[in-house]
Amino acid sequence: MSRQPIPPFPLPLTPKDVEPTVDLQHTLREVYDQAGFDLRIDYTQPCIPPLPKADAVWADTLLQQKGLNAS
Numbered sequence: 001m002s003r004q005p006i007p008p009f010p011l012p013l014t015p016k017d018v019e020p021t022v023d024l025q026h027t028l029r030e031v032y033d034q035a036g037f038d039l040r041i042d043y044t045q046p047c048i049p050p051l052p053k054a055d056a057v058w059a060d061t062l063l064q065q066k067g068l069n070a071s
Helices: 024-035 053-065
Strands: none
């Protein structure tokens, strides 16, 4: 699991087109925020399948920082 944000990248189209830059990280955050996933997902439940220990600690810390996990 990568803990780094997804970097923006150029989207190749046809040779004559200007390549737009895609900011997928921003798009995913917008979808998450607008869909209200923080209100729909019960972050107190364990992941299925379980995360490896180091990733579980990282995810739990992130959730605590965002006030989404009481553990």
